[in-house]
Amino acid sequence: MAVYTEIDDDQLAALLSRYDLGPVLSCKGIAEGVENSNYLLVTGTGSFILTLYERRVNRHDLPYFIGLMEHLAGKGLPCPTPIADRDGSMLNEVAGRPCAIISFINGVWPKRPTARHCQELGSAMARMHLAGRDFMRQRPNALSVEGWRGLLGSCLADADSVRPGLAAELQQEYDHLKSNWPAAPGRAGDTPLPHGVIHADLFPDNVFFIGEALSGLIDFYFACNDYFAYDLAIVLNAWCFEVDGAFNVTKGRALVAGYESIRPLTGAEVSALPLFARGAALRFLLTRLYDWVNQVPGALVRPKDPLEYRQKLKFHRQVQGAAAYGIER
Amino acid sequence: MAVYTEIDDDQLAALLSRYDLGPVLSCKGIAEGVENSNYLLVTGTGSFILTLYERRVNRHDLPYFIGLMEHLAGKGLPCPTPIADRDGSMLNEVAGRPCAIISFINGVWPKRPTARHCQELGSAMARMHLAGRDFMRQRPNALSVEGWRGLLGSCLADADSVRPGLAAELQQEYDHLKSNWPAAPGRAGDTPLPHGVIHADLFPDNVFFIGEALSGLIDFYFACNDYFAYDLAIVLNAWCFEVDGAFNVTKGRALVAGYESIRPLTGAEVSALPLFARGAALRFLLTRLYDWVNQVPGALVRPKDPLEYRQKLKFHRQVQGAAAYGIER
Numbered sequence: 166m167a168v169y170t171e172i173d174d175d176q177l178a179a180l181l182s183r184y185d186l187g188p189v190l191s192c193k194g195i196a197e198g199v200e201n202s203n204y205l206l207v208t209g210t211g212s213f214i215l216t217l218y219e220r221r222v223n224r225h226d227l228p229y230f231i232g233l234m235e236h237l238a239g240k241g242l243p244c245p246t247p248i249a250d251r252d253g254s255m256l257n258e259v260a261g262r263p264c265a266i267i268s269f270i271n272g273v274w275p276k277r278p279t280a281r282h283c284q285e286l287g288s289a290m291a292r293m294h295l296a297g298r299d300f301m302r303q304r305p306n307a308l309s310v311e312g313w314r315g316l317l318g319s320c321l322a323d324a325d326s327v328r329p330g331l332a333a334e335l336q337q338e339y340d341h342l343k344s345n346w347p348a349a350p351g352r353a354g355d356t357p358l359p360h361g362v363i364h365a366d367l368f369p370d371n372v373f374f375i376g377e378a379l380s381g382l383i384d385f386y387f388a389c390n391d392y393f394a395y396d397l398a399i400v401l402n403a404w405c406f407e408v409d410g411a412f413n414v415t416k417g418r419a420l421v422a423g424y425e426s427i428r429p430l431t432g433a434e435v436s437a438l439p440l441f442a443r444g445a446a447l448r449f450l451l452t453r454l455y456d457w458v459n460q461v462p463g464a465l466v467r468p469k470d471p472l473e474y475r476q477k478l479k480f481h482r483q484v485q486g487a488a489a490y491g492i493e494r
Numbered sequence: 495m496a497v498y499t500e501i502d503d504d505q506l507a508a509l510l511s512r513y514d515l516g517p518v519l520s521c522k523g524i525a526e527g528v529e530n531s532n533y534l535l536v537t538g539t540g541s542f543i544l545t546l547y548e549r550r551v552n553r554h555d556l557p558y559f560i561g562l563m564e565h566l567a568g569k570g571l572p573c574p575t576p577i578a579d580r581d582g583s584m585l586n587e588v589a590g591r592p593c594a595i596i597s598f599i600n601g602v603w604p605k606r607p608t609a610r611h612c613q614e615l616g617s618a619m620a621r622m623h624l625a626g627r628d629f630m631r632q633r634p635n636a637l638s639v640e641g642w643r644g645l646l647g648s649c650l651a652d653a654d655s656v657r658p659g660l661a662a663e664l665q666q667e668y669d670h671l672k673s674n675w676p677a678a679p680g681r682a683g684d685t686p687l688p689h690g691v692i693h694a695d696l697f698p699d700n701v702f703f704i705g706e707a708l709s710g711l712i713d714f715y716f717a718c719n720d721y722f723a724y725d726l727a728i729v730l731n732a733w734c735f736e737v738d739g740a741f742n743v744t745k746g747r748a749l750v751a752g753y754e755s756i757r758p759l760t761g762a763e764v765s766a767l768p769l770f771a772r773g774a775a776l777r778f779l780l781t782r783l784y785d786w787v788n789q790v791p792g793a794l795v796r797p798k799d800p801l802e803y804r805q806k807l808k809f810h811r812q813v814q815g816a817a818a819y820g821i822e823r
Contacts (some may be wrong), residue, residue, distance in 0.1 A: 168525040173605040190600040196497040196523035205522060205534060207541075207600065261710060271519040271536065274501035375519060428596060 168194035170217045172260045179192035183250040184266065186210050197370065200386060201260070205269070206400045213248065217262040222386055224263055229304045230385050231255050231265055233297070233362060238268075240296040243289070243381045245270055257431045272373025272380035278404050280419040285300050286372055287377040287423025290364070290400065293382060294393045295428060297362030306365065306389040308448055311345045313339060316451040323458035328472060335451070338478065342444050347437075350392060358433055363396035365389055368403045393433040397424060398441035401490055402449065410476045418491030435487045437492055442490070443481040450474035497523035499531045499546045501589045509588045512627050513595065515539050526699065529715060531591070534598070539600035541792025542577065546591040551594055551715055559714050560584050560594055560634045562626070562691060567597075569625040572710045574599055577710070580672040601709035607733050607749040614708040615701055616752025619693070619729065620692075622711060623722045624757060628692030635694065635718040637777055639675045642668060645780040652787035657801060664780070667807065671773050678735040679721060687762055692718055692725035697732045726753060727770035730819055731778065739805045747820030764816045764823055771819070772810040779803035 172180075172192070181189055187209020195203045195214075200229055202217040218227060231247045234253065238246035245267035249257035257264055275282050306312070317339050324332035345357035366369075366387040373381040397420075405416040424430070454473035487494070501509075501521070510518055516533035524543075525531040531546040547556060552755075560576045564584065567575035576584035586593055604611050635641070646668050652663035675798040676685035691732020693700075695716040702710040753759070782800035789797055816823070 171605065174602070175601070175606070188704065189521040189602060191598075191702075193601045194525035195534075205524075212536075269520075273503070273506070273518060273521045276500065277504070375517065375518075 166198075166329065168202045168204075169219050170260050170262055172217075174202070176260050177300070180215075180257060182207070183252070183254075183257060183305075184248065185246070185251060186213070186266070191201065195268060198384070206266065212271055213266050214245065215259075215264060215266050217259065217264045217367045219262065226304060226382060226386075227256055227265075229302045230388060232302055233300055233385055233388055234267065237293060237296050237302045237385075239375075242293055242296050243379065244385070245381070245383060263274075264372065265365045269429070270373055270381035270383060272375050274370045275370060275374055276369070278369050278416070279377070280413075280416045282369075282372075282374060283404050283416045283420040284423035285374070286367065286400065286404065287397075287420040287425075288427050289372075289379050289382060289423075290367060290396060291424045291427035293364060294361055294396070300362055304349075304389045305349055306363075306391040308365070308387070308452065309349065310343055313342070313447060313451055316455050320451065320458055324454060327454065327457060328475070330453075331475070332445070334475070335447075335454075338447055338482075339412075340417055342440070342447060345389075346441055346444060347392070354363075354428055356392070356433070356437070358392045358394055358432065358437060359428075360392045363387060363391045365391065365396060365399060367396070367400050392434075392437070392441070393428075393443065394430065394437050395441045397421070397434075398438055398445040399448075401442055402445050402474070405490075406477055406480075410473075410480075414489070414491045416491075420491055421490065421492050432494065435492055437490065438487045438490060438492070439481060439484045442484070445479060446474050446478035450478060495772060497525075497531045497533075498548050499589050500590055501533070501546075505589050509544075509586060509593070510537070510579070512583075512586060513577065514580060515542070515595070515753070516579070519695050527713070535595065540597050543574065544588075544593060544595050546588060546593045548591065553748070555715075556585055556592055556594075559717060560629045561631055561719055562629055563596065563714055565623050565629045566622060566714075571622055572599065572624050572708065573714070574710070574712060577805055580736045589768055592817050598700055599710035599712060601704050603699045603701060604703055607698050607745070608706065609742075609745045611698075611701075611708075612745045613748040613752035614703070614706065614731050615696065615729065615733065616726075616749040616754075617709060617756050618701075618752075619696060619725060620753045620756035622693060623632040623663075623688075623690055623725070623775055630693055633718045635692075635715070635720040637781065638678065638720065639773075641671055641685055642671070642776060642780055644805075645784050649780065649783045649787055652784060653679060656783065656786060657804070660783075660804070663804070664783075667772070667776055667811075671769070671776060674769055675773060676721070679719060685721070685762070685766070687721045687766060688757075688760065689721045690719065693718060694720065694721045694725060694728060696725070696729050698801060719724060721763075721766070721770070722757075723759065723766050724770045725772065726750070726759075726763075727767055728777075730767075731803070734819075735806055735809075739802075739809075740819070741809055743818070743820045745820075750819065750821050759821075761823070767816045767819060767821070768813045770811060771813070772807060775803050775807035775810055779807060 192207050200221050204215040206215045229310045237244050248266045314487040321332050348354035352361035371384040458467040520536040522534050524703045529550050533544040533546045566573050577595045650661050675685035679689035700713040785797040
């Protein structure tokens with residue numbers, strides 16, 4: 166939960182004067198999101214989210230993220246639409262930060278996802294993968310193998326203080342994945358798997374539901390071009406484990422069934438899932454570990470437990486094939 | 495900024511099933527408020543604030559606070575109205591906390607209050623004082639002289655670590671106020687000054703405006719029965735000093751003019767203001783100092799600087815009369 170940047174009255178008025186949204190009726194900081202500052206903005210014409218992009222988001226990536234939301238919303242995907250100002254610009258600046266105003270999406274994120282939620286998510290993700298196919302911008306996945314190497318290097322010295330033996334485990338896992346991971350799509354040595362725009366961070370707090378019906382996908386700030394099956398592997402990690410660490414195969418089956426109701430997986434994708442699931446677990450283990458060992462005193466965000474992903478990684482390492490995730494072929 | 499208690503899906507559904515508010519469309523934690531957890535709740539019938547009362551609020555006081563909001567809103571004061579469930583109850587429980595759903599008030603709080611804001615606030619506060627006159631419940635001010643003694647006792651040992659000499663200053667100021675402070679209204683030794691329900695915490699973040707027009711007073715969780723002029727003294731402290739510590743007499747004059755446009759101050763109230771302003775400054779100095787020396791590692795709220803109120807207190811100590819606040823008689 167975080168609002169890093171406060172906006173004063175004059176700054177907000179100056180920003181809104183660029184748009185045709187009517188008078189400001191309310192502007193409240195939202196205690197959600199970790200990377201950016203988000204405000205729920207109510208104006209004479211409706212409700213919006215005002216996002217201020219903080220340091221961890223690279224400004225050069227913003228046109229990709231904003232353009233992607235516009236593209237996907239234009240295709241009817243339930244995701245926020247960026248609002249253009251009178252000059253047609255969807256990116257502005259307030260309080261010294263780049264910012265965007267996007268449409269407000271109704272719904273609440275599921276604190277305890279059910280199999281039904283997983284199924285809805287699977288089909289929405291497949292729709293997103295298809296809708297992104299003719300999006301023209303490209304953004305490589307900065308948090309794939311190359312990115313893991315950098316994270317590993319900066320965490321390795323502290324890893325054993327979090328859990329004895331963790332450093333060796335991480336190094337071993339990285340070495341295995343490095344040797345087996347396909348090159349990025351389109352690069353020499355890539356794998357003939359379907360690829361395109363992936364969300365790359367579809368955790369439950371980025372997926373809204375009204376009752377059990379999915380109402381929105383939000384927070385596209387890790388979106389990039391990569392293998393579709395890797396996006397599915399991230400979601401298997403994020404949605405299908407129980408609090409006690411057990412993998413819930415019913416949820417896995419529901420997730421994949423939802424996905425395949427829109428886009429059937431190829432045999433090669435099914436075969437790649439166990440490896441991709443290991444990679445996804447290492448990716449979140451490493452970023453959480455980085456945040457854990459680099460805690461700033463007085464920070465407004467409590468870092469998440471990295472060891473949750475160590476446990477998930479252990480599960481994926483002993484998996485024999487995609488059947489463990491509920492995929493029978 | 496804080497949301498202390500998360501609400502899970504089933505808990506929210508169970509709570510809302512008691513009300514006739516339609517389906518939940520959104521429920522987002524708000525990064526405002528220090529004492530309680532607040533959610534902006536959107537349902538099929540409108541927008542509301544769902545407040546979960548955390549430990550620092552005494553459950554026995556809740557009927558006073560809720561009843562007061564209902565009373566004041568019923569008199570047309572721009573403040574939240576508590577929503578009754580189908581059984582007529584305005585207090586319920588969720589996630590193990592007492593909670594209330596109150597109406598949503600449009601407006602934004604002024605980060606840089608102007609004299610015009612001060613004038614609007616003055617008249618709204620006077621209206622609130624008059625509207626509360628026939629509210630039948632009573633709540634003594636727990637943060638008056640007796641309360642200060644307790645706070646002082648628990649901070650004195652640490653005060654000099656915040657600023658050398660602070661402990662002696664606080665003790666001396668407390669002794670002076672203790673000797674000169676009137677007894678609470680209605681008690682033996684009280685003072686014939688107008689009294690009734692006061693808000694007691696009308697800081698800028700509790701007062702909403704649309705443009706320069708006041709749209710709402712919120713957060714009645716320090717409200718109590720005390721002298722009206724003491725409420726005015728709190729607001730002189732909270733609204734009329736500049737960031738550099740200077741008292742802005744134009745704002746003071748505007749505040750009092752707004753107040754007196756609704757309820758003229760008596761001569762005795764004007765005379766009491768310098769003492770009440772010292773007391774109000776000590777009250778916030780002590781509570782901020784308490785929070786400062788009792789910081790919890792990993793807390794979600796950054797404590798406010800207590801020394802800001804030491805500087806304000808110094809100003810009030812050298813004041814010769816209410817003219818210093820812009821009140822000429």
